Amino acid sequence: MSRLCRNTVLCLACAALMGACATKTDLETLQSQSYRDRQESRKTVQRLEEDLAKSQEALRDEIQKSTSPVQARQANTSADLESLRVQMAKMQEKLDTLSMKFSALTSSQAGAPSLPDMARDISNIKTALASQFGMELDQPAAAQDKGETPAPAEKAKPGAKAEAAKAKEPKETEAKADAKTDTAEALFAKADGAFKAKKYEQARQYYSEFISAFKKHPNVSQAVYWVGECAYNLQDYGKAVLAYQEVIEKYPKSPKYKSAVLKQGMAFFKIGKDKAGRAVLQDLIDRFPKDPEAIRAKQFLKEHK
Numbered sequence: 001m002s003r004l005c006r007n008t009v010l011c012l013a014c015a016a017l018m019g020a021c022a023t024k025t026d027l028e029t030l031q032s033q034s035y036r037d038r039q040e041s042r043k044t045v046q047r048l049e050e051d052l053a054k055s056q057e058a059l060r061d062e063i064q065k066s067t068s069p070v071q072a073r074q075a076n077t078s079a080d081l082e083s084l085r086v087q088m089a090k091m092q093e094k095l096d097t098l099s100m101k102f103s104a105l106t107s108s109q110a111g112a113p114s115l116p117d118m119a120r121d122i123s124n125i126k127t128a129l130a131s132q133f134g135m136e137l138d139q140p141a142a143a144q145d146k147g148e149t150p151a152p153a154e155k156a157k158p159g160a161k162a163e164a165a166k167a168k169e170p171k172e173t174e175a176k177a178d179a180k181t182d183t184a185e186a187l188f189a190k191a192d193g194a195f196k197a198k199k200y201e202q203a204r205q206y207y208s209e210f211i212s213a214f215k216k217h218p219n220v221s222q223a224v225y226w227v228g229e230c231a232y233n234l235q236d237y238g239k240a241v242l243a244y245q246e247v248i249e250k251y252p253k254s255p256k257y258k259s260a261v262l263k264q265g266m267a268f269f270k271i272g273k274d275k276a277g278r279a280v281l282q283d284l285i286d287r288f289p290k291d292p293e294a295i296r297a298k299q300f301l302k303e304h305k
Contacts, residue, residue, distance in 0.1 A: 080295050087292060184214045188223065195226060204230035221251035225260050232263060237270040258284065258293040265297065269304055 191206030207223045207230065214220065228243030244264035247256055254260075261284045268277030281297040288294045 076298070080298065083290070083295055084292075184210065184217050184219075187213070188219055191223070191226065195230065198233075200230040200233045204234075221247055221254035222256050224251070225254070225256035228260065228263065228267075232267060235270075237267045240264075240267045241271070258288055258291060262293040262297055266300060269300075274304070 187206060187210045191203050191210060194200075194203035194206055204227055207227045210217070210223045211220055211227070217223075224243055225247050228240045228247070231237070231240035231243060241264055244260040244267065247254055247260035248264065251257065261280060265277045265280035265284065268274070268280060278301065281301055284297050285294045
């Protein structure tokens with residue numbers, strides 16, 4: 001009996017021991033599974049965080065790309081406006097200085113004709129002489145010199161007539177040069193007057209006449225430019241392009257050179273040659289980026305994208 005009891009107790013102990021071993025194994029299995037689940041969850045969270053970071057970066061890049069052109073245009077416009085303000089301020093300063101000088105000059109001459117009136121009268125006189133008399137009225141003094149009779153004492157000197165003729169030649173040449181200069185200025189002023197009155201066809205004729213008659217005059221390059229301006233205002237853009245090209249090729253040092261390049265580029269757009277016009281204007285911008293003509297070229301290109 002006691003032996004049976006011992007066997008029974010031993011069996012129960014073994015059973016209990018086996019149950020304990022099974023429970024421990026299950027626990028280790030659960031712990032291992034839990035660890036793997038945590039690792040997988042951690043990797044999933046990390047992957048989601050990386051995806052979120054990439055999405056945020058892509059969103060920032062997209063926002064930057066969409067706003068950069070606007071910001072750039074605003075910056076360029078602000079810079080252009082600031083440059084124009086500076087130029088306007090300088091021009092205003094010069095105008096104020098001239099006004100002060102003019103006021104000081106005329107304040108001591110009460111009742112005397114004003115300088116603008118005198119300039120207008122002189123211009124009108126020159127224009128009338130140039131158109132009606134060809135400025136040949138300045139010749140009588142020289143003609144009178146030609147008709148002078150030599151003094152008796154000079155007759156007795158050998159070569160006196162030759163010396164007298166040589167002495168008169170410079171005076172005659174100078175008088176003719178003065179007359180020609182006055183004629184040129186009057187004709188140019190006449191062309192300017194017609195242009196300002198918007199009589200562009202008439203102005204073009206006057207400028208062309210000036211170019212033909214006074215090929216070596218300092219204002220020839222400007223006259224060629226204004227021929228182009230007349231054609232441009234008459235919507236004869238093809239001839240305007242040719243006139244501007246003549247200034248560009250023949251007169252690179254002309255004060256109208258940069259204006260001619262600008263207006264040629266604009267004229268190309270008018271005749272549908274956008275590619276050529278863009279190339280001309282971009283060249284102007286590259287070479288003279290801070291000049292008013294280049295600033296206008298930039299604005300024009302922005303308006304014609």
